[in-house]
Amino acid sequence: MADEHLFRADRVCGVVAARTAAEAWRQIREALRYTATIELRLDWLTGAGERRKLLGSLKKHRRNRQVSFIATCRRQNAGGKFHGSMSDQLSLLRSAIAAGCPWVDVEMETVESFPAFALDLYTARARRILSFHDFRGMPHAAELAGIVRRMENLCANRGFDALKIAVTCNSLGKGLQLLETAREKRNVIAVPMGETCAPLRILALREGSALSYAPVEEATAPGQIRLAELCRLYRSGRLTSATCVYGVIGNPIVHSLSPILHNAGFRARKIDAVYLPFRVADLSDFLGAIPRLRIGGFSVTLPHKQKLLRFLDGCDSLAKPIGAVNTVAVRANEKLFGYNTDSLGVLRALQGKLELRGHRVLILGAGGAARAVAFTLAREGARIFICSRTLSRSRRLARDVHGQALKRGTLRRGSFDLIVNATPVGMHPRENESPIGPPEINCALAFDLIYRPPRTKFLRLAASKGIRTVSGVEMFLAQGIAQWEIWTGLRAPVNAMRSAVLAALRGEKSELSK
Numbered sequence: 043m044a045d046e047h048l049f050r051a052d053r054v055c056g057v058v059a060a061r062t063a064a065e066a067w068r069q070i071r072e073a074l075r076y077t078a079t080i081e082l083r084l085d086w087l088t089g090a091g092e093r094r095k096l097l098g099s100l101k102k103h104r105r106n107r108q109v110s111f112i113a114t115c116r117r118q119n120a121g122g123k124f125h126g127s128m129s130d131q132l133s134l135l136r137s138a139i140a141a142g143c144p145w146v147d148v149e150m151e152t153v154e155s156f157p158a159f160a161l162d163l164y165t166a167r168a169r170r171i172l173s174f175h176d177f178r179g180m181p182h183a184a185e186l187a188g189i190v191r192r193m194e195n196l197c198a199n200r201g202f203d204a205l206k207i208a209v210t211c212n213s214l215g216k217g218l219q220l221l222e223t224a225r226e227k228r229n230v231i232a233v234p235m236g237e238t239c240a241p242l243r244i245l246a247l248r249e250g251s252a253l254s255y256a257p258v259e260e261a262t263a264p265g266q267i268r269l270a271e272l273c274r275l276y277r278s279g280r281l282t283s284a285t286c287v288y289g290v291i292g293n294p295i296v297h298s299l300s301p302i303l304h305n306a307g308f309r310a311r312k313i314d315a316v317y318l319p320f321r322v323a324d325l326s327d328f329l330g331a332i333p334r335l336r337i338g339g340f341s342v343t344l345p346h347k348q349k350l351l352r353f354l355d356g357c358d359s360l361a362k363p364i365g366a367v368n369t370v371a372v373r374a375n376e377k378l379f380g381y382n383t384d385s386l387g388v389l390r391a392l393q394g395k396l397e398l399r400g401h402r403v404l405i406l407g408a409g410g411a412a413r414a415v416a417f418t419l420a421r422e423g424a425r426i427f428i429c430s431r432t433l434s435r436s437r438r439l440a441r442d443v444h445g446q447a448l449k450r451g452t453l454r455r456g457s458f459d460l461i462v463n464a465t466p467v468g469m470h471p472r473e474n475e476s477p478i479g480p481p482e483i484n485c486a487l488a489f490d491l492i493y494r495p496p497r498t499k500f501l502r503l504a505a506s507k508g509i510r511t512v513s514g515v516e517m518f519l520a521q522g523i524a525q526w527e528i529w530t531g532l533r534a535p536v537n538a539m540r541s542a543v544l545a546a547l548r549g550e551k552s553e554l555s556k
């Protein structure tokens with residue numbers, strides 16, 4: 043069956059899925075920046091004319107002989123867009139082979155519907171991947187083993203070179219079970235589909251899959267990560283069993299800047315480690331995957347910051363009273379130790395800008411971040427005032443830090459050394475909102491915990507009154523850098539990490555203003 047170098051070029055495969063031939067070419071050129079293995083999704087092209095155009099031009103481009111093109115024409119019931127019959131599907135694959143595609147992907151249903159000689163007539167001149175898709179969910183273990191056996195037999199009897207098994211997995215446990223089918227076999231491609239398993243797509247090659255797929259642009263299956271991100275941010279093709287894994291857990295998690303921050307640090311210090319975003323709905327599923335993925339530590343964000351406390355074997359002195367952790371280090375024997383680096387983040391963001399002892403600090407909001415700010419600044423000797431939407435929550439937090447709860451109506455008459463916005467009001471996409479208006483912003487320094495956008499309406503209003511401001515970006519960087527140092531035991535490359543985050547925020551801003 044397969045040889046040592048099944049995919050002679052790269053093992054990360056860029057998926058070109060475009061409606062027109064011209065658009066497909068644009069995507070091919072983009073994909074070639076990262077990989078020489080490219081899947082052409084012929085079923086995405088909007089008709090026979092566009093398919094002819096693409097295959098015709100493929101034939102003419104001699105340099106494409108260096109590229110491992112995989113021609114795929116996925117039928118609708120296998121998750122694709124092709125309406126034609128199985129014979130039409132095979133005819134199209136035959137044309138793709140004639141145009142110079144060295145590989146074709148043939149669905150198991152198609153293979154089982156045609157006798158060997160008929161299938162060979164269409165596809166024998168190419169190397170062939172036998173594929174199976176199930177979007178409904180993971181079959182039971184015995185059923186999965188049966189499917190793999192059936193595919194391996196077909197591969198052996200029909201002269202296929204590789205098999206691909208793509209299944210929707212709604213837990214990391216199931217995704218790992220699927221990847222297990224590829225372990226120690228050089229010709230099995232395992233694809234755990236679905237948002238929960240997106241990190242497993244990044245780790246697929248490390249976990250034994252012969253190939254991993256990433257769209258150049260539009261996702262063709264749930265949980266896919268774009269090719270540029272997979273290769274540049276996560277270095278997916280270079281991860282090995284020696285690579286240390288870190289990550290962030292939350293729900294939602296897709297907009298987190300933490301992967302950019304931490305991976306920039308690993309790159310700058312040339313550390314063989316990767317930091318991944320885990321969308322976690324079920325904490326026990328994630329905790330169960332820690333030993334299997336050999337996770338060394340993770341950041342924690344909403345909604346798990348409080349709940350995670352009860353799973354820890356120990357935590358730092360502030361995490362308990364605050365009632366939340368944002369960092370976990372996995373120690374020997376999978377023991378979990380929690381930290382609250384938000385606290386350090388607040389102090390570093392305010393360092394040199396304000397003397398805290400004896401000064402009056404108004405905190406807007408009484409949620410998790412407000413608690414971290416209140417305990418940290420109270421410990422530094424500040425006098426804490428809390429104003430939040432729900433008075434009972436303000437009172438509880440004020441009592442915990444020996445401070446005072448204030449009603450919104452009193453703010454116009456008050457005056458503070460520092461006002462901290464610890465509510466999400468003003469965060470993207472509601473950028474034109476401020477938690478309080480100009481007459482209520484009476485202070486020497488204004489600090490917004492929000493970092494998207496870096497300069498919020500609250501900070502702009504404060505600045506227009508001549509008040510000094512501190513952006514949430516400073517806290518985000520400081521809390522993340524502290525996490526990085528806890529996990530690695532090294533001094534963080536602060537400049538590289540800061541530049542990566544600021545560049546991403548600038549990129550987002552220009553994207554939004556288009």
Ligand code: NAP
Binds near residue numbers: 344406412465469
């Ligand atoms: P949280 O636990 O959900 O608490 C949010 C607080 O804001 C609650 O007191 C809530 O009041 C209040 N609130 C929500 N919507 C409001 C509205 N429309 N008007 C007035 N008050 C409102 O959230 P969190 O974890 O504390 O996070 C708060 C903010 O801090 C977020 O924007 C987050 O991104 C930011 N943050 C930044 C960093 C950083 O590193 N820069 C770190 C952590 C958090 P109720 O209790 O009445 O709902």
